[in-house]
Amino acid sequence: MQELINRAKEMLDDGTVARVLGWKAGDLPYNPEPAYFEDAESLKDFVYNGFCGANLSKYMIEASKLEGKTLVFLKPCDTYSFNQLIKEHRVDREKAYIIGVGCKGKLDIEKIRAQGIKGIESIEGAEITDDADTLKVQTIYGEKSCAYADAMLERCHVCKGKEHKIYDEQIGESKETKDGERFDEVARIEAMAPAEKFAFFQKELSKCIRCNACRNVCPACSCRKCVFDSNKFDSAQKANVDSFEEKMFHIIRAFHVAGRCTDCGECSRVCPQGIPLHLFNRKFIKDIDELYGEYQAGDDTESKAPLTNYTFEDAEPSIVGKRG
């Protein structure tokens, strides 16, 4: 972490960058948040640890409009989002100085809590440089411990890889955290009977409070104005939570980001209700891979997106019924 701060100071001092986009310590040990640092002084609050799951790519949309360059720290998975934003002309590559930071898997406080660890005061072992496989958690009830891997976010278990897809320089090593298959959960649902599927999603989606956290954090949901907030698709004036968009929110959102979603997993990470929203996006990704060939959004900045592409021999929509 100190290395990151030193490098940031250096670059602020020599004027290479006008600001630094990183993470700032929160009021609790496990809730650092994205923040701009404009001078060396403010960097004292800079943190980078296992709880810095937040993907900073999206913040670069606004940062691209500011004077001067912005130094941004991106984890390997975040770089896909950044590439995708370049492809969509939403960020200015020239305005960013990207330091690819190492990652050893990001933590999910809910996973720790789920193990019955409550009243957390501090957590050791979340530092990126730590080799420890175990987290030591100081709680008001005394010290508890928990395996690092058991506290990781779902997305880290199906990590896309340690490679930064775009960067100016790299600091820190990354660790292989993948121990699951990305589409296993989707495949499990696909195998269910219709009623069972419906019950599953009914249960999950009923929790939604339409707080928009998923939309706000999503790097693909970067529209200046969301269709849900305009009246472009409703013949009647928008009235209440019973409107069409409200009801179809998640499926429309998933469709809007289909072929553009990099599967960064931020939607699920930030959902206060713990809805596994990535299961929608990942279903589209799985279908795209299977039907139109492997495609990873954000892998590059050039390739044609699956929904703006076609082949004469594409599968017919009836394949959905035939696949059973």
Place this chain on the structure above:
Amino acid sequence: MKYSYYPGCTLRTKAKDLDDYARASARVLGFELEEVEDWQCCGGVYPLGTDEIATKLSSVRALNAAKEKNQELVTICSACHHVIKRVNDDMKNVEDICTRANNYMELDTPYKGETKVLHYLEVLRDRVGFDELKKKVVNPLKGKKIGAYYGCLLLRPGKLLEFDNPENPKIMEDFIRAIGAEPVIYPYRNECCGGYISLKEKDMAKSMCDKITESAEGFGADMLITACPLCMYNLNKSSAKKIPVYYFTELLAEALGVKEVQAS
């Protein structure tokens, strides 16, 4: 410059000359051939079946050994080159074969086709350079009219071997020019000598080699050169043949003035 070197079974026995001359010449040309430790026979033929794994492992071992030394892997025998180059391509591009081979091998880091496989002639062309070679020639083979015999294994399939134009190659002709002789281009230089068929179908192989040698002689060749011990064997069995066949390394050593040194 050091290269990992895969001699193969025949270069250790019947074709020892091919190997000795190659090493002696390498020293003059400023590169070293470091024999892969405990190499195993490549099998002689590339297993075409898409489901063949076990028969490819000896090649993978050699390839991985070179990778661990961070060296390019050099071959001389056409058959070894063909097999190893194609197995390497499988490891690089055929996911299924790569995964299964690595499952067998249980290496620390999986081998994924990282090693570059070079034939000795490619080393001469792409690493040493024929112009450089020419400068080191002390005993140019002036006035000799040499027909290059390529055979199949170095050239085909062209897309995988990437050795030279499979229908109209020129690497050996350029080599012949570099050692001061005159190349004779004849159309049968890339036709098959019969290969392994000569074990049981001796007449078939013979008639194929007759065509090759007659064509070469017809176009005025005094001698043929080859990189392959099996081609050499088959060509020598040709009843129509009137001209000698040499390993290309022998002429190389002669031109570099190290043939006698080697022989002594």
Place this chain on the structure above:
Amino acid sequence: MSSNKKKQAELIEEISGVNPLKCMKCGKCSATCPSYNEMDIKPHQFVSYVINEDVESLVNSKSLWKCLSCFACVERCPRDVKPGKLIDAARQMVVRQRNNTYLSPDEIPELLDPELPQQLLVSAFRRYRR
């Protein structure tokens, strides 16, 4: 019975990785093949035997043992069909399944001569036997 034939044809396609339907019957393989005159089933006919699910005839043909694996047909095929790979797959079926090989160890001594390179024995063994 017929399903067995189908399976054999599918197996050949699987082992070889060849799609016989790509063939346009131009005959360039047969025009190319140096062993043509020794073969009873000609290279351009291989695909038909697979399409017609008559693998039995193919594996019993002389051609199996006359192909040199010189890849000339593979190189020149304009449709990327690779007849050489098909015939090798048929050979594989024979040597794998029936253990009915074209080369028995007993006959080797008489085939040898002093110049014969190891490579030849190794290659022949690989092609002819499991």
Place this chain on the structure above:
Amino acid sequence: MSIENKSFRPKIVAFCCNWCSYAGADLAGSSRLSYPADVKIIRVPCSCRVNPMFILRAFEKGADGVIMCGCHPGDCHYSTGNFYARRRMTLLFSMLDYIGVENGRTRVEWVSAAEGVKFSDTMNSFVEKIYSLGENVRLGDLRCRN
């Protein structure tokens, strides 16, 4: 006009492209090839104009089945429109299937201007399917609030 006490009559929306399928429906009409009145056609310039949101909207408003018809692939009046539509609909239908909505409620069929018979056959079979599936209860609200 009350139909309360009648047995189930589905609401079916058919999006038809102007150049092929709408003309195919016209031909079915002029050939007097009947299909149930439950089908109501909406004319769009091209199948690529059909936004998945229109389909979701229809379901939300009580449709029991939605079918989209366009020119045969390769015959699109705009060259490529139906290729994009095909991918969009494939993914949408797969998603609906994934969340437990019966796959039979959605369909895409390519109908040319000359295929009046195909149009009517398609509509007959689609309506039959919707009858067998019964009323759509699952897609009223994707948050699945009860």
Place this chain on the structure above:
Amino acid sequence: MQRIGVFVCHCGSNIAATVDVSKVAEMALMEPGVVHAEDYQYMCSEAGQAKIADAIHEKKLTGIVVCSCSPRMHEATFRKAAERAGLNPYMVEIANIREHCSWIHKDMEEATKKAVILMRAAVAKVNLNTPLQPGESRVTKRALIIGGGIAGIQTALDIADAGYEVDIVEKTPSIGGRMSQLDKTFPTLDCSACILTPKMVEASAHEKIKIYTYSEVENVSGFVGDFTVDIRKKARSVDMDKCTGCGVCQEKCPSKKAPSEFNRGLNNRSAIYTPFAQAIPNVPVIDREACIKFKTGKCGICSKVCQAGAIDYEQKDEIITEKYGAIVVATGFDTINLDKYDEYAYSQSKDVITSLELERVMNAAGPTHGHLERLSDGKAPKEMVFIQCVGSRCSDDRGKPYCSKICCMYTAKHAMLIRDKYPDVNVTVFYIDVRTPGKNFDEFYRRAVEQYGVNYIKGQVGKVIPQPNGKLLVQGSDLLDNRQILKEADMVVLATAIEPNPDVRKIATMLTASIDTNNFLTEAHAKLRPVESPTAGIFLSGVCQGPKDIPETVAQAGAAAVKAIGLLAKDKLMTNPCTAHSDELLCNGCSTCENVCPYGAITYEDKEVNDHGIREVRRLAVVNSALCQGCGACTVACPSGAMDLQGFSNRQIIAEVDAICR
């Protein structure tokens, strides 16, 4: 709020027999915005249209719904009627209660219910309609033809004869193209030059045609009716006005080592040259790469011998900018490079030649003055072998996957001509299939076999083997006799695949005309619009669109001309107002829409916007309504909903959905 009138048509009994039309009209009055509803026997009749006009005036209607037959039948009729009455024609919607209702249903109650719903959907849509104005754009009454081969010449002549200005841009020093290189043409065997030269002369003499030879299109901007094109006139080093075409300079030029392009490199030409005797214009160019004066500064002989003083070593490239209403692409073809087919020994033996080279060999103006002889030793051949499909029908990456279409016929022609002129020469043709669809084509091929005794063998050749004695051993298949053939030949002729002129990709990019994987230009519709590019105002002529022979090329050239004339005949273009438009405040500038637009109608501009007080420069999608055809692909691709289609807006379609599902 709209004031809508609903007009329900009986269509005699066509509708009224199954649908209770008065009920529909009655129900319409209950719909929001509807202030007038009536039914009538025949709405499309004059009286019916008058009723609509009257209601517009009396009730001050702002929108109209006609419940009648298919809009494909009478939408235009009712729109015109509304327009005559002072209403914007795009405020009219049709509810199709005939084809989609009365004709397919029998039960009156059911049909009436459905008709009401269809009426409601139309009313709901009209409530959201806005008056649309078709755009207008002017038409420059001049056409540009890119390529001066037979396709370009024919198109130019046809357009010029209709009275429009035409410019031809030709890359080489003369017009004439591939056809000028041919000796005889099938299936009539008339001399190619004899039928082409008069056309070349006619084009050059035509007062409406301007020919830019040795010139290339450098840049294209604008759109249908109003293209602006930069043409680079390469420095000829010869003043075209002064030159008399006497040819002395070519005779005296000491540099005679440049390979003749016209003779396919089989012989050489001078550095100052006209490609062939009948060249138009008959003005030479100096090949600066080959010219001694340009290479060393010394020489200048041509200048000294030119009595007209036409040689100008200082001449520079010139850029001409011109406006055009229509552009016809006629860039033609070339034969493929044979580097990847060395098994046929093309690069090893001079006696292995392509068919196009044989044309030059057979031609009196060719390298052998029309004598059939081996290029290696000048000897007359006794055995000739033709190999078909060299590089055609190849799905590997060496050749082309398509059939080149012309080879079977020209090979039959060559075989016949050789057998006719040199009866002692044996001709063998190795073929995969003989493809002769066309008038008198199969008869022609059969004549080669039956009258001229050409030996056709079904089977491809595997290898051509040069022999020490100078002959060529052809190793091929005879699939019908199931044998491998070894045939000794004196010459081998390769029917080499043709491919679009390599420049076409660059040109297509400039024109935003789409191109397929084989570099053939794509037509707007494979069956119904075969000579138009999907890009409006761009037309296709000749082989640039796909392989064809001369008669087909000429036919297509004429068709392309007619399409271009149809465009040029208009003073103004009315553009379809149902086009896409982007909402500046919603557009992300993400380029997604551009990727699905088949017409290249969407571009991006950096533009300052005022978004609720925030002023900033944004990258925004801009639709060129002259190019947009209104398919709507972009509207769905757009993630933010910024892109919408006039006449079929999101809200309109959703209103219809709602009305139907209500």
